[in-house]
Amino acid sequence: MKRNKPKYKQIIDAAVVVIAENGYHQAQVSKIAKQAGVADGTIYLYFENKEDILISVFRERMGYFVEKMKEVIAGKETAAEKLLVMIENHFNILSRDRNLAIVTQLELRQSNKELRMQINEVLKEYLHVVDDILRFGQAQDEFDKNMDIRLARQMIFGTIDETVTTWVINDQKYDLTALAPAVHKLLLNGCALR
Amino acid sequence: MKRNKPKYKQIIDAAVVVIAENGYHQAQVSKIAKQAGVADGTIYLYFENKEDILISVFRERMGYFVEKMKEVIAGKETAAEKLLVMIENHFNILSRDRNLAIVTQLELRQSNKELRMQINEVLKEYLHVVDDILRFGQAQDEFDKNMDIRLARQMIFGTIDETVTTWVINDQKYDLTALAPAVHKLLLNGCALR
Amino acid sequence: MKRNKPKYKQIIDAAVVVIAENGYHQAQVSKIAKQAGVADGTIYLYFENKEDILISVFRERMGYFVEKMKEVIAGKETAAEKLLVMIENHFNILSRDRNLAIVTQLELRQSNKELRMQINEVLKEYLHVVDDILRFGQAQDEFDKNMDIRLARQMIFGTIDETVTTWVINDQKYDLTALAPAVHKLLLNGCALR
Amino acid sequence: MKRNKPKYKQIIDAAVVVIAENGYHQAQVSKIAKQAGVADGTIYLYFENKEDILISVFRERMGYFVEKMKEVIAGKETAAEKLLVMIENHFNILSRDRNLAIVTQLELRQSNKELRMQINEVLKEYLHVVDDILRFGQAQDEFDKNMDIRLARQMIFGTIDETVTTWVINDQKYDLTALAPAVHKLLLNGCALR
DNA sequence: CATGAATGAGATTTCATTCAT
DNA sequence: GATGAATGAAATCTCATTCAT
Structure with missing residues (x-):
């Protein structure tokens, strides 16, 4: 759950892109993971939940x-x-x-x-x-x-x-x-x- | 689909109460129907969809x-x-x-x-x-x-x-x-x- | 349930038209009733069920x-x-x-x-x-x-x-x-x- | 959506059994899933829809x-x-x-x-x-x-x-x-x- | 650390049938 | 006989989260 590791920022950035492009209700965790270039499960090493x-x-x-x-x-x-x-x-x-x-x-x-x-x-x-x-x-x-x-x-x-x-x-x-x-x-x- | 029948207003009123009390995402059609005192299906005689x-x-x-x-x-x-x-x-x-x-x-x-x-x-x-x-x-x-x-x-x-x-x-x-x-x-x- | 009354034939004829035009799964009883020019409930005076x-x-x-x-x-x-x-x-x-x-x-x-x-x-x-x-x-x-x-x-x-x-x-x-x-x-x- | 994974065949086989035993209209996805020994959602990893x-x-x-x-x-x-x-x-x-x-x-x-x-x-x-x-x-x-x-x-x-x-x-x-x-x-x- | 396949709960909507008028 | 408003059960599919590898 370290907020200074590079993947943390990566996921945040990916979330902004995915939400902006797909809308809040179409911004699934798996889409954010894909955009960030990590596996779905990896998200949960850096964030509690969606x-x-x-x-x-x-x-x-x-x-x-x-x-x-x-x-x-x-x-x-x-x-x-x-x-x-x-x-x-x-x-x-x-x-x-x-x-x-x-x-x-x-x-x-x-x-x-x-x-x-x-x-x-x-x-x-x-x-x-x-x-x-x-x-x-x-x-x-x-x-x-x-x-x-x-x-x-x-x-x-x-x-x-x-x-x-x-x-x-x-x-x-x-x-x-x-x-x-x-x-x-x-x-x-x-x-x-x- | 008549908007002047009493049940139309009844359902609208019920929707306001249910949404206010439960929140948007917890305002299921069945809750609104119950609050309005009608069957679930009745909702769809007065409204196209949720x-x-x-x-x-x-x-x-x-x-x-x-x-x-x-x-x-x-x-x-x-x-x-x-x-x-x-x-x-x-x-x-x-x-x-x-x-x-x-x-x-x-x-x-x-x-x-x-x-x-x-x-x-x-x-x-x-x-x-x-x-x-x-x-x-x-x-x-x-x-x-x-x-x-x-x-x-x-x-x-x-x-x-x-x-x-x-x-x-x-x-x-x-x-x-x-x-x-x-x-x-x-x-x-x-x-x-x- | 008299099969010689005019409405009996009327409903049968309506059913053929409705099924042919809409397909079996879109041939609702209410559509057949409408095509036959009778009320939904009337169907059940002439037929047991769909x-x-x-x-x-x-x-x-x-x-x-x-x-x-x-x-x-x-x-x-x-x-x-x-x-x-x-x-x-x-x-x-x-x-x-x-x-x-x-x-x-x-x-x-x-x-x-x-x-x-x-x-x-x-x-x-x-x-x-x-x-x-x-x-x-x-x-x-x-x-x-x-x-x-x-x-x-x-x-x-x-x-x-x-x-x-x-x-x-x-x-x-x-x-x-x-x-x-x-x-x-x-x-x-x-x-x-x- | 891979058609060569074992679960793909497993679900097809389950579908045949369930449809044969229950009939087309009683062959719910959940029945097929149960017969196949997988969760309902798993079906949708292998098939677009029913x-x-x-x-x-x-x-x-x-x-x-x-x-x-x-x-x-x-x-x-x-x-x-x-x-x-x-x-x-x-x-x-x-x-x-x-x-x-x-x-x-x-x-x-x-x-x-x-x-x-x-x-x-x-x-x-x-x-x-x-x-x-x-x-x-x-x-x-x-x-x-x-x-x-x-x-x-x-x-x-x-x-x-x-x-x-x-x-x-x-x-x-x-x-x-x-x-x-x-x-x-x-x-x-x-x-x-x- | 990282993966991704698997999970399973949950809600909208349709439509045959009824029954009070 | 005729009406039509009301009923309510029932099923597909999504997606956040987990955990064995």
Whole structure:
């Protein structure tokens, strides 16, 4: 069950490809094994069960996601700038790994409640990053101090997520990253005229 | 296959209860039949197949949803007011039918891609309502005319959806409807200080 | 259960049409009822069960078959002539009622062993007709007296049956009746040169 | 899906036994699996689906049939002798494998049209053997050159088939092979006195 | 460490038949 | 006599997981 052996990554990568190409319900363990170039039984030397593969896909990739986010955010001075690079990076990473986009936005959502709960656990880390930006913005007098942090986080995450999902459903046929500034503006200022 | 016979509604209602209580993947046709108080075979006098039951759950309830929305929205003068009653009603309807909330926010999303496509078809009607409010707001000089309608709609729907889902995941333990004004304010003004 | 009421015949006729058009396994009772223009339940006022419909189809039509045979055979003097008109009539009747041909040669043979046993019971009458011709031929010194009647009957029936079945399988695209003289000659003289 | 692994034959053999003992419609996959001493799922490692098992039963056994025929026929000089050994062997093989006789003469004929079409495809090979004998006989001036090959083949096959079926229906209670010379004589010379 | 053949539980759907009206 | 809505039993096939090699 060593997570640093090469076959571990191999299987995770294979799972992303297989799920993206076949859909969640057609991603059988034997297909993942074949794509990874290992025997079916070998999967179980590295993962507890099928659910463990899926949650691991999310954890590994989302871990990279959050690390990346923290890095680029730290490099910015204002909350507005931090929010912008976060959105840009979110869009950018998924634009570049289109299979991952399909898997996280469409396929993995078909998993059962229990798996989704675990995925939410992983997501929390990402939500903390959003919260940090929001609190930082309030402290810097950039953001409204009366604003409910939890609701604002739901707005930010919900908007980003819905935007990416719509892009995936439309077969990724437009430039997602290009939408970042407009989304950023909307999240900062809302719909109303100023 | 008549949709106005009492058993049709009876089965739809049973499906909502069974899915909410057992989860999507444990909602066997025989469980739904038992809950509805009919024989398994009777289900197939009213629905083509299992998928048809699930689609119908969504269509029937969402149909009511959209009708209700259009009604309350028409009664308001400004875009801001229209948006507020839309959010209030969305939250309110799901607050009152907690099983439906579980089914739409968590369970039905586990369905396969094809079923989700059909659900999206039903959802489009709701998204049109949002679009109408946004365009109305622009025409009335309440909303920013440079705003991308599609992105704004994604923000509004994404925020509402994420808020409801979070509430469901947290076992519906707080008052969802009470959040409507704060969500409304966020959507109108964003996070930034004015 | 009166067999002389008009609906009895109506249902038999409907059964032939439905089986010919849909095949044995797709000939549901409800389809037959619809074709006959009666309610499903009405079927059971005239027939014990589905099997009874099928066996009745065979009995009614084959009854006519045998009557016809006896009639035309009685009008001929020699065994050879009797055999010829029997073959001609067999081919002719099925040529004219192509649905019946499909039903007797292909579809009804898919029925279960029990039903086929009953059909064989009905067929026996027809086989007796053949036996009568054979014995008459032997008495008249037209046919070989050492010949095993049972085997000869199997040859005659088997040949006729196989010929009709082949014609049905080939979509009845050639003139079956035209084959009667050649089949007759073969049955009388065999393959060997004289 | 390897056809040379021992379990492949094992399942075919089990299918013959189960179908013969229970009838076509009562030959569930689970019964066949049990008879073969494997798990239900194992069946599907060797066969596409249930129909594939049935086709394979026919193909495997009929393949042996045709091979055997060609062999014994090649060893004879005259068309008459060839025909005789063909009939003898046909009767003999089915006499020795009585379950197979039940399956081919009664049970497999209950299959749906599609399966029967496939079975006919396999049968064609056998019919070619008959045709070859007939043409050989004509070339050797043993058989009537004016004879329609197709009709003669239908007579031969129809007679043999009907003879075997009658024997099976009568519970195989007489010696089928003993009938071969008489059947042979009938096919060569017909019913008529010479 | 790695393999892959074997396992076996579990669910949708059809359709002959009934019976209250 | 006639209706037709309701019944409910029954069977194929999939696929995650194991374990002998």
